[in-house]
Amino acid sequence: MAGVQVSNVSRSFGAHKALDDVSIDFADGGFYALLGPSGSGKTTLLRQIAGFDFPDSGRISIGGESVERVPVEKRRIGMVFQNYALFPNMSVADNVAFGLSVRGEAKAVIATEVQRALDLVQLGKLGGRRPHQLSGGQRQRVALARAIVTKPRVLLLDEPLGALDKALRVDMQIELKRIQREIGITTIFVTHDQEEALTMSDRIGILRDGRLVQEGPPEEIYDRPKSEFAATFLGDANIFRGDTTGNGIRLPDGTAIAAGAGAKLAAGAKASCAVRPERIRIATDAGAPDTANANMLKGQVSKRIFAGNNSTYFVERAGQTLKVIVQNTGADRLAEGQDVVLRWSPESTVLIAAG
Amino acid sequence: MMTTRILEWLGRLYIWLLLAFLYLPIIIMALMSFNVSPFYQLPFEWTTEWYASLWQNDQLILATWNSIEIAVITTIICVVLGSAASLALYRHEFRGKKFLQALLFPPIAIPWLITGTAMLIFFFGVGIGRGLFAILLGHVALALPYVIVVVSARLQTFAPELEEAARSLGANQWQVTNRVTLPWIMPGVIAGGLFAFAVSFDQFVVSYFLATPGQTTLPVEIYAAIRKGFTPEINAVSTIIIVVSMALMLLTARFFKFGGEK
Numbered sequence: 001m002a003g004v005q006v007s008n009v010s011r012s013f014g015a016h017k018a019l020d021d022v023s024i025d026f027a028d029g030g031f032y033a034l035l036g037p038s039g040s041g042k043t044t045l046l047r048q049i050a051g052f053d054f055p056d057s058g059r060i061s062i063g064g065e066s067v068e069r070v071p072v073e074k075r076r077i078g079m080v081f082q083n084y085a086l087f088p089n090m091s092v093a094d095n096v097a098f099g100l101s102v103r104g105e106a107k108a109v110i111a112t113e114v115q116r117a118l119d120l121v122q123l124g125k126l127g128g129r130r131p132h133q134l135s136g137g138q139r140q141r142v143a144l145a146r147a148i149v150t151k152p153r154v155l156l157l158d159e160p161l162g163a164l165d166k167a168l169r170v171d172m173q174i175e176l177k178r179i180q181r182e183i184g185i186t187t188i189f190v191t192h193d194q195e196e197a198l199t200m201s202d203r204i205g206i207l208r209d210g211r212l213v214q215e216g217p218p219e220e221i222y223d224r225p226k227s228e229f230a231a232t233f234l235g236d237a238n239i240f241r242g243d244t245t246g247n248g249i250r251l252p253d254g255t256a257i258a259a260g261a262g263a264k265l266a267a268g269a270k271a272s273c274a275v276r277p278e279r280i281r282i283a284t285d286a287g288a289p290d291t292a293n294a295n296m297l298k299g300q301v302s303k304r305i306f307a308g309n310n311s312t313y314f315v316e317r318a319g320q321t322l323k324v325i326v327q328n329t330g331a332d333r334l335a336e337g338q339d340v341v342l343r344w345s346p347e348s349t350v351l352i353a354a355g
Numbered sequence: 356m357m358t359t360r361i362l363e364w365l366g367r368l369y370i371w372l373l374l375a376f377l378y379l380p381i382i383i384m385a386l387m388s389f390n391v392s393p394f395y396q397l398p399f400e401w402t403t404e405w406y407a408s409l410w411q412n413d414q415l416i417l418a419t420w421n422s423i424e425i426a427v428i429t430t431i432i433c434v435v436l437g438s439a440a441s442l443a444l445y446r447h448e449f450r451g452k453k454f455l456q457a458l459l460f461p462p463i464a465i466p467w468l469i470t471g472t473a474m475l476i477f478f479f480g481v482g483i484g485r486g487l488f489a490i491l492l493g494h495v496a497l498a499l500p501y502v503i504v505v506v507s508a509r510l511q512t513f514a515p516e517l518e519e520a521a522r523s524l525g526a527n528q529w530q531v532t533n534r535v536t537l538p539w540i541m542p543g544v545i546a547g548g549l550f551a552f553a554v555s556f557d558q559f560v561v562s563y564f565l566a567t568p569g570q571t572t573l574p575v576e577i578y579a580a581i582r583k584g585f586t587p588e589i590n591a592v593s594t595i596i597i598v599v600s601m602a603l604m605l606l607t608a609r610f611f612k613f614g615g616e617k
Contacts (some may be wrong), residue, residue, distance in 0.1 A: 052519060085520035089538040098534070099524035150524060237589045 002063025002153040004049060009058030009068075011044055018044040019055070020210040026154075031180055031187045033197035035234065036207035043158060045207070049188060051075045053066050062153050066324040078147030078185075079156040081248035083163060092142050093118070093127035099150035099160060117149040120179060138169045144176070148183060155180070157189040161196065173200055194234050198222065204232050211353045222276075224350060231274040231350065235239045238280070238322045241354075244271040248351065253318055257295050259351035269353040275302040275322040279348035280311055280333065282343050297322075301338045315340060381597060388590035405587040412588055416575035419592065421487060425572060426555040427495040433551040437502025438544050441535065444503075445510045459500045460589075470497065471564035478565065489565040490572060494555040501554060502547035509543025545607060556600075 011019040019041045026173035027033050030154060034042040049052045050058060051072035060068040077084060078209055086095050093114050100110045106227040121141035140160060147155060161169045161179050162177075177200055180187050191197055198203050198218045205215040206229075214221055214230045228239055242249035242258055244265040248258040248273065257273050265271050281293060290296075299317035313324045324342065335338060360448060391400040462470070471493070478489045501509060513536065520529045537544075559574040566575045573596075577589055 052522075070520075072519075073525050075525055076525070077523060079520070080521040081516045081520055083514070083516060084412060084515035085514065086519075087517060087535055089535075098521065098526070102521075102524065102526040102530045102534075146520075146524065 003030075004154055004188065005059070006045070006049065007059040007061075009048055009055040009060060011048060011053065011055050017210045019048070021058070022207075022210070022212050022288075023058075024205050024212060024215055026186055026188060029184045030184055030202045031177070031340070033190065033192045033201035035192070035197040036192060036206055036213075037192060037233070038144075039209075040207040041210040042192075042207045045097065045189045046156055046158055048190065049154070050077055050079055069167065073219055075191060076150070076153050077153070077156055078152035080143045080147050080151060080158065080160045082159045084131075084143040084160075086139055086142055086146075088131055090131075090136070091127065092129050092131065094151050095131065096146045097148065099158075101350065103150070105140060113149055114145075117145040120148075120182070121145045121175075126211070136164050137172060140172060141175075143308075144179065148179070148185065152185070154184045156189045157187065159192070161189055161191075161193075166313060169196075176200070180275045183207045193312065194296055198234070204234070208233075209323075216221060225274060226352065228272055228274065228352060231352065236277050236325075237274040239272050239274055240320075241270070241272045244269050244351070247274050248346070248349070253320075255297065257349060258344075259344040259345040259349040264353060265351060265353055272352045274350045274352060275344055275348055277325040278327075280322070280324045280342050280344045281314070282324045282326060283343070284334065284338065285341060290343055293345045295346065295349060296345050297342045298343060299340055301334050301336050301340055302335055304334065306333075318343075384590050385594045385597070387470055388446040388587055388594045390587070393585075393587050396412070405591040408586075409588045409591045414593060415573075415576055415588065418571050418573045421571065422573040425487065425494060426493050426552050428491060429498055430431070430497050431550045432549050434544055434548045435501045437499055438537075438540070438549075440499075441503050441506035441540075442532065444507060445513075459503055459561060462497070462500050463504075467560035470605040471561040474572075475559060475564045478595050485565050485567045486570045490570075491567055492563050493561045494558055494603055497558065497561060498551035501550040502544075505547040506540055506543045509540045509546075513539050515576045549604070549607060582591055 006022060006024045006026075009019055009022050011018070022041070024032075034041045034045060044053070048055050048068075049062075050069055051067065051074075055068055058068070059066060062075065062077070087098065093119075096117055099112050100113055105113075114127070115124065118127055121144055123138060123141050123145065123194045126134070126138065131142065134142065143160070157176075161172050164172060172315070173196060186199060189201065203216060204218050204221055206213040206221065208229055214226050218234075221230060221234055225234065225237070228237075231237040231239065240249060240251060242251045242257070245256060246265065248256060250256050275295075297317055299315040299322065301313050302316045302321065303314040305312045305314075309328050311326050313326065313334065315322045315324060318348055322342065336340065336354060386399065387395055387559070388405055389398075389401055389403065432437050434541065440614075444452065467469045474489075474496070475485070478484060478492070483489050483492070515536050517539070518531050521535045526534065558572070559578065561570045562575050566572065571579075573592070577592070580586070580589060
């Protein structure tokens, strides 16, 4: 086991900068998600860490050892590929045994280790099958067993759950997390699925156009996004743009929106505020003044989407569509076309400098 | 209902006509190799004397062994060089690769008569001259493009992540090729090998240009024999070759499941 340090790594393909001065510190034993849209550089970064490709500049170290020029077969990593990449000409057991066998381990050792790895992924009885006889979820487990049986220093996962259907994906998320905890291996996980990143990882790094946009624990990135991109890519957010007033902004129509304590930007500059849809309260009239929820806007419901446990309201206000999510508490539902008042607290408002 | 049945019947008839067209001449030839009359005269009288006299025909037997030897060596050389070339073309990007790949096809289309003439002139020019070694070189040059084309086609169905997965598990280049890539392309390698064998064993034109009276191959020898005067020994040797090559083909098809992936 070992931590991974990526320092100032850049990689270009022709004129395209796939990675631009990326630095991340992956601590020993952690579960990291690299999250970003396609083309953001997350897979390129994973391939640099794996050793399939070398950076143009910058350093990569695994367990304190510099590896940026070491090829993949000498890096002692484990990797799970998007389409599993199981060897079709070998049985499940031979697939798992491959890494030990190319290292010249003794047959008895291989047999014990392979059985242990298959038991860990709950496929102890399927060693004799061929990959094409397995379901998608089972192949996924074989790929995982094959990657960890060699006791790699770091486990790399390239969108491993992308090919599974939704129900199976949730099962595998829990399973993957259990196995990772059990063996305590540093795990780096590439995904474009924000929910997967939120539920599984200890820390998330968000990439965009080859740059690291923000990095931190899921709660921190969700609650305190540092850019509009981070706010809207990880979860949903209503974005208001205007001029800063120091600890909030003033919208073009003069309405003031206050952000939480601690938010400070030089007054007069352009800035935006982000508010999560579930933090906004929706009501049919203004009611009594509410100091806790000091931010208030009036609008009109244009659409309601009922999703069982909650409803999403789309509220039109000064040419902007705002999203509000309300838990299903059995209270009266609002009709489309109804005039409403939205309220939320400054603490639920994140002030973001324009950039 | 009625039309479907007629169509079905016509379809079957068509298949049988096709098979007859392909096999009737061969079957007649095989039968005649067991007939007493050397002039195809009926009624049919059973004999194995042509096979016995074939056994006495040293020239024909020598030519047969020459053909088999050359075909086997050609196959081995072409399979090794061709598979290696296909892997290199698959794995690496280099300057002029497209051009090189395009150059592989014309030799397949160039008439053998022209290739044969060119080789004869070239081999004389560089001092190799004629003979079995020249024939072997010629056959390798003729068969190699077939192997590369067939193995490359098979490689197009290979998932490159498999090699990456093997490397991530610590396998070096040799282990990756041996344990992961080769098993996958094996049906292509076998099919390419069969092509190479067939190109060499059936080869007449190029061999005819490069053969010398003592050093010749079976097709050239048969042609020379027919010109001197036809004997049922030719029928006999042809029948043996047909039986052996058909058995070889059927066995290969049986064991390597062409087309299907299991």
